[in-house]
Amino acid sequence: MFYGERELKVETVDDPAPAPDEVVIEIKASGMCGSDLHTFRGPRLEAPTIAGHEPAGIVVGRGSQVPQEWVGRSVMVHHYFGCGRCDQCRLGWTQMCREGATAMGATAPGSHAEYISVPTRTVLPVPEGLSHLAAAAISCGTGTAWGALKRLDLHGDDTIAVFGQGPVGLAATQLASALGARVIALDISPSRLERAHDFGAWETLNPAETDSVPDVVRELTGGRGVSKSLETSGASSAAQEALHVLDLWGVACWVGVGSTIHFDLTEHLYKQITGVPSWTLSVPAMEDCANFVVQRNVDVDALFTDRWRLDEAAAAYELSERRTAGKGVFVP
Structure with missing residues (x-):
């Protein structure tokens, strides 16, 4: 109780x-x-x-x-x-x-x-x-990850950045990999990144070990960024970065409760970015x-x-x- x-x-x-x-x-x-x-x-x-x-x-x-x-x-x-x-x-x-x-x-x-x-x-x-x-x-937990991937209309030819590798983020990494997508898993915990690799992540990234997450993501994707991103931790910094790692026409989704997002519309307008929340x-x-x-x-x-x-x-x-x-x- x-x-x-x-x-x-x-x-x-x-x-x-x-x-x-x-x-x-x-x-x-x-x-x-x-x-x-x-x-x-x-x-x-x-x-x-x-x-x-x-x-x-x-x-x-x-x-x-x-x-x-x-x-x-x-x-x-x-x-x-x-x-x-x-x-x-x-x-x-x-x-x-x-x-x-x-x-x-x-x-x-x-x-x-x-x-x-x-x-x-x-x-x-x-x-x-x-x-x-x-x-x-x-x-x-796993259902929330599935619902978010469906909101993103994820396909096997997508590359997706999943921010946070707690239970929901790890489930998203697992399911997205099973759908055929390439997953870049992000977390500040080395042990969680190890699990993400075991669960099918294509690449792992610790935001605490780089000055610019978007720059690293673009290096991994031939300079373009990812087609999809998913934020699961509820951290405002990750919620913002979920927008900045996107390629042209990219789609970001947020499921983590508690974050606040501030952004310059012009930056994302000219990239034709789409942003969607997802609730279970x-x-x-x-x-x-x-x-x-x-x-x-x-x-x-x-x-x-x-x-x-x-x-x-x-x-x-x-x-x-x-x-x-x-x-x-x-x-x-």
């Missing part, structure tokens, strides 16, 4: 009872995400909430409106809950619900638990061959990502460096807050 102001407790609560349109899921994996820290560090919560929003598991219970066939299925969950009726919900963009959405682990009970109850419309069957760990990652992904895109991972044999499980029990939550978030480790997951 998150209380805010860096306080958490492991507590016993009643098992969830499903509403008529809900299923109860026994959690097999619940991934840790950097955005958890916003609630963990944030102001004192009016009421504590169960943390976590990257769940995967097995359906063990159902509401009266849910067919019996759901019981026993391995499933993944899109962790935003909307009204289910508006145009955005019908498209699968429940986080953009016109009536307002709730988010697991923040404004709705999360997945760091043994059981959760969620609306069936947010649940997807796990494709055969996909592990619960990978399904959990696709629920947010839709339910259909989540299904597409899962199928791609299986079909291309992408080792998403390798993203996870730390596995925790629920009773180890304090140590898990202490490590997560240092931002020195890889991706963690609770396996209740």
